[in-house]
Each structure stands twice: as structure tokens, then as C-alpha cells.
Amino acid sequence: xxxxxxxxxxxxxLLLLLSSTLDAHHSFSAQYDxxxxxxxxxxxxxxxWTNPHAxxxxxxxxxxxxxxNWNFEMAxxxxxxxxxxxxxxxxxxxxxxxxxxxxxxxxxxxxxGAVADATGKPIFDSNPDIAR
Amino acid sequence: MxxxxxxxxxxxxxxxxxxxxxxxxxPSTPPPQTRAGGSITAKAPSGPTPRxxxxxxxxxxxxxxxxxxxxxEQLLPKGETLPFRPETLKRMSQLKSQDDPQLKxxxxxxxxxxxxxxxxxxTPTHIFIVMEAVHGYRQVFMDGRKHPTGEDLQLSWQGHxxxxxxxxxxxxxxxxxxxxxxxxxWGHIHxxxxxxxxxxxxxDLGHLNASMLVxxxxxxxxxxxxxxxxxxxxxAELMEYxxxxxxxxxxxxxxxxxxxxxxxxxxxxNSR
Numbered sequence: 001x002x003x004x005x006x007x008x009x010x011x012x013x014l015l016l017l018l019s020s021t022l023d024a025h026h027s028f029s030a031q032y033d034x035x036x037x038x039x040x041x042x043x044x045x046x047x048x049w050t051n052p053h054a055x056x057x058x059x060x061x062x063x064x065x066x067x068x069n070w071n072f073e074m075a076x077x078x079x080x081x082x083x084x085x086x087x088x089x090x091x092x093x094x095x096x097x098x099x100x101x102x103x104x105x106x107x108x109x110x111x112x113g114a115v116a117d118a119t120g121k122p123i124f125d126s127n128p129d130i131a132r
Numbered sequence: 133m134x135x136x137x138x139x140x141x142x143x144x145x146x147x148x149x150x151x152x153x154x155x156x157x158x159p160s161t162p163p164p165q166t167r168a169g170g171s172i173t174a175k176a177p178s179g180p181t182p183r184x185x186x187x188x189x190x191x192x193x194x195x196x197x198x199x200x201x202x203x204x205e206q207l208l209p210k211g212e213t214l215p216f217r218p219e220t221l222k223r224m225s226q227l228k229s230q231d232d233p234q235l236k237x238x239x240x241x242x243x244x245x246x247x248x249x250x251x252x253x254x255t256p257t258h259i260f261i262v263m264e265a266v267h268g269y270r271q272v273f274m275d276g277r278k279h280p281t282g283e284d285l286q287l288s289w290q291g292h293x294x295x296x297x298x299x300x301x302x303x304x305x306x307x308x309x310x311x312x313x314x315x316x317x318w319g320h321i322h323x324x325x326x327x328x329x330x331x332x333x334x335x336d337l338g339h340l341n342a343s344m345l346v347x348x349x350x351x352x353x354x355x356x357x358x359x360x361x362x363x364x365x366x367x368a369e370l371m372e373y374x375x376x377x378x379x380x381x382x383x384x385x386x387x388x389x390x391x392x393x394x395x396x397x398x399x400x401x402n403s404r
Contacts, residue, residue, distance in 0.1 A: 027317060030229035030386035050377035052237065073379075078248060078264065078371045082169045106383040 032111045036102040040110075044094045045069060049087050051076050056090055056112060058098065072098050072112035089123060090115065096123075170194070170249075170368025176338030177366050181300075184254075189300050189334045191259070194370065195362040196249045197342075203318040203389070204243060207344075207358035214320060215353040216397070225394035227319045230384040233312055237375030239289040240265045241313045242306060242328050243344045243358055248373065249365050259295055259302070264370045272304050279307050287324055289313065302332040311350075319388030323350025338364045 028034070042058035054074040061067045074080060077087070090096060095118035103109035116122050182190040200207035205214055216224070233239075240246050246265035253260040259272040272295040279285060279292050286292075291309040295302055311324040326348040333341045340362040347355040387395075 027229045027384075027386065027389060031380060031384045048377055051373050051375045052235075052378055052380070055377070055379070071379075076373070078169060078373055081371065082171055083173075103383055105385065106379075109383060 028111075031103060031105075032101040033104050034101055037099070038102055038110055039097065039099045040070060041095070041097045042070065044090055044092050044096060046092065047090055049077050051078070054080060056096075056098070056115075058096065068108055070108045070110060071106075072100060072110055074112050094118070169371040170365045174366050174368075176363035179337035181334045181336055188297055189302075190254070191252045191302060191332060191334055191340065192254055194249045194251045194365045194368040195340055196247075196365050197245045197360050197362045198247070199360045200316065200358065201245055201247055202316060204315040204320055204358060205318075207243075207360050208356060209359070212356065215356060216394070217351055217353050220321065220323075220351045221394045221398050224319060224321055224388075224390050225398060227321070227388040227391045228384075229319070229386045229388045230381045231388065232314055232317065232319065234266070234314065234317075235378070235381050235384075237266055237378050239268050239313065241268075241289050241309065242270075242291070242330070243346060244313060244315055245360075249368060249370060250362075251370055259304075262370060264373050266375050267373055279305070291326075291328075298331075300333055304330040304332070306330070317389075318393075319390030321351065321390075322346075322348050325350030338366075340364070 040058065040060045042060035044056060045059050046055075046057040048055040048057075054077050056072045056074060058070050058072065059067050060070050075083075077085075081087075097116045097120070098110075098112045099114040100110045100112045103111070114122060184190045205212075208214070229235075234244070234246070240263060248264040250261050250263045250265075253262060255274075257273070257275045259274055261270040261272070263269060268290070270290045270293060272293040274295050276296075277294060279294060285308045287308055287310040289310060289312070291306040293304050293306040295304045297303070306328045307326075309322070309324060309326045309328075311322060311326075314321055326346065328347075329345040331343045331345075335341050342360055342362060344358040345355055346352070346358065
């Protein structure tokens with residue numbers, strides 16, 4: 001499976017962001033494992049612009065060539081929009097790279113923090129003020 | 133010329149509509165185009181407290197409370213802790229993180245808040261607090277009525293609220309809460325005996341100081357006061373929040389944070 005630890009600084013910033021964003025709705029540590037940061041690159045297969053969380057699904061191919069569909073939880077659409085996202089910022093077919101943390105339970109589930117486009121340009125800025 | 137009664141009616145109706153139109157304040161220039169919902173990081177504007185024609189502060193606007201979302205103890209005066217009764221600690225120690233009613237998209241109710249704004253709407257007889265979170269609203273009766281008593285007081289998620297003005301402060305008195313909501317994400321709970329008195333003072337254009345006196349003899353050994361300041365969100369509108377894709381609860385199995393605290397306090401024999 002292709003998930004690698006990424007830079008520690010980025011991981012800490014992301015953890016802070018995700019904790020503050022999600023604690024409002026549920027406890028971060030109850031659902032996600034901060035000791036398991038992941039970075040995955042894949043093709044967007046579905047975007048759910050829904051509450052309480054938007055979700056982006058991506059097909060990710062592992063080192064053995066096997067493809068799995070991953071469900072990445074995002075902040076709510078309301079919080080994303082107030083931080084500059086639009087409903088079609090990420091579209092089906094887009095190649096994206098997502099950094100986040102693995103879920104403690106749930107198959108192929110993770111929490112998304114930083115998202116970058118195919119060229120590596122960040123399209124989601126880890127703004128710690130996102131939730132409060 | 134013979135004036136038809138119908139025509140007279142139309143003229144009177146038109147004049148009436150025109151007079152109402154003249155009373156409605158419409159901004160001479162439309163508000164600036166901003167991204168939907170406004171920005172969560174925009175600074176609250178400064179300026180004097182707006183007032184209604186009768187001189188009372190005008191509380192209307194879109195407000196955001198940022199504090200005490202995760203753990204409401206952050207709103208207590210420094211050094212204070214919630215005064216749990218022993219049976220509250222026992223009940224709380226059993227709570228699971230996935231039991232949070234708000235996690236399951238149930239209403240957000242006083243004194244809880246989520247990181248989403250609310251709009252205060254004032255009419256002569258009611259004040260409405262329209263909450264973006266989970267599409268909730270509170271209605272505060274401003275017509276001098278009292279709370280229903282006995283069997284007439286129906287327990288509900290938001291309770292029964294009556295309000296009055298004390299100088300520059302709006303006082304909202306609420307009873308009749310059910311015991312199904314949590315105070316916060318942490319897992320602090322209450323009983324259906326809870327009585328909350330809120331005091332709202334718009335200290336300037338951009339800031340609404342609020343206090344909540346919580347008296348719940350069914351769960352706490354003494355009343356306590358929670359304080360926060362809500363900020364006006366400039367050029368913001370409420371956004372739709374239909375909670376129709378909850379996937380978290382089935383994927384969480386962990387004690388609530390308050391359950392971990394309660395377990396420790398029970399071991400120490402400390403019910404506060």
C-alpha cells in the first residue's frame with residue numbers, strides 16, 4: 001500500500017488543523033490515529049459535498065499494482081467554503097495528493113488535511129483558523 | 133364619474149403597500165459580493181452599538197461564538213470546574229464518544245455551540261436565534277408571557293424561552309429542556325431540571341457579550357456561570373446545513389473525554 005510518512009513539521013501542522021477542525025463534531029483521537037500519518041496520490045472517483053463532512057474518494061494504486069478506493073473525510077462544506085473552497089474545487093478525474101491520518105476503524109478510511117493538485121500545488125491550505 | 137368600490141379597495145391597498153415599503157430599510161447600495169457565508173477569519177467590525185428606534189440595542193446580525201466548543205469548562209471563570217453531583221459522574225463515566233447526540237446530527241442546544249454562526253432576528257413579540265448548525269432555531273417570547281407549568285411544560289430540545297430587557301441587556305430565561313443533549317464534544321451532560329438564564333449585551337458593533345447562568349439541581353451541586361463573547365461576522369450569511377451523510381458514529385468506539393475525567397474523579401472520591 002502506498003502511504004508514506006511525510007515531513008514531521010507538516011504532520012504537526014496538519015494534526016493541529018485537524019484536531020481543531022474536527023473536535024467540534026467529534027473527538028479526533030477517538031476516530032483517527034495521530035501516529036499513522038499518510039500521504040496518498042490517486043484519482044478522484046467521487047466527491048460528497050455533504051454535512052457533517054465533505055468526503056473525497058480516490059482510487060489509489062499500491063506498489064503491487066492493486067487499486068483501492070479510499071474515503072477521505074474533510075471539514076464540512078460550510079467550513080470549507082468560508083475558507084475559500086468551492087463545490088467544484090476538486091472534481092471527478094482529478095489527480096490529487098492527500099495528506100492525513102488513518103482511521104482507527106473503518107476500511108480504507110482516513111482524514112484529509114492538506115490536498116495538492118497533480119503538479120503538487122497546494123489546493124487546501126492548512127489554515128489553523130479554519131474552525132475557530 | 134362613478135368610482136367603483138373595487139377600485140377604491142385597490143387604491144387603498146396600493147397606498148398601504150407603498151407605506152409599508154417606505155418603512156422597510158433597504159440599503160442604498162447592495163452589500164459587497166463576498167464568498168458565500170463570509171469568512172471565518174474576518175475581523176469583527178468596530179463601531180458603536182446599533183440601536184432600535186426605541187433606544188434599545190439592536191442585536192440583529194450574524195454572530196459566531198468561538199470558545200468552549202470542545203469543552204465548555206473553558207467558559208467558566210478561571211480556576212473553576214463543573215460541580216458534578218456523584219450520580220452525574222457515574223452516568224458520565226459510562227459515556228462513549230460515539231454517543232454524542234450532535235455526532236448523530238441531533239440538535240445543538242443551550243449552552244452548547246458548534247463552530248457555525250447564528251443569526252439573531254428581533255420582532256416586537258419574538259426574538260429568533262437561527263442556528264446554522266444542524267438547521268436549528270430558538271424562539272424567545274418577548275410578549276410578557278410566563279413559562280408553562282406542570283404538565284403544560286413540555287420537555288423539548290431547545291426548552292421554553294421568555295425574554296425581557298434590563299437596560300441594555302437582553303435577559304433570556306429557559307426551562308423545559310430534555311436531558312438528551314451534551315454541553316460539548318467532551319461529553320458533559322445535564323438533567324431535565326436545568327434552568328438557564330442568559331444575558332446578552334452588545335457592547336459595540338462587533339461584539340456580543342453573553343453569560344449563561346446554569347442551575348441544574350438534577351446534575352450539579354450548585355449553579356455556575358459560563359461566559360463568552362460572540363463576534364459579528366461581517367458580510368456573512370447563514371449557509372444550509374443538512375446533516376445527511378454521517379459516517380463517523382459507526383466508526384468510533386472510544387470512551388468520551390468526560391468519561392475518562394469522571395472515572396478519575398470517582399477513583400479520587402471527588403464529586404466536586
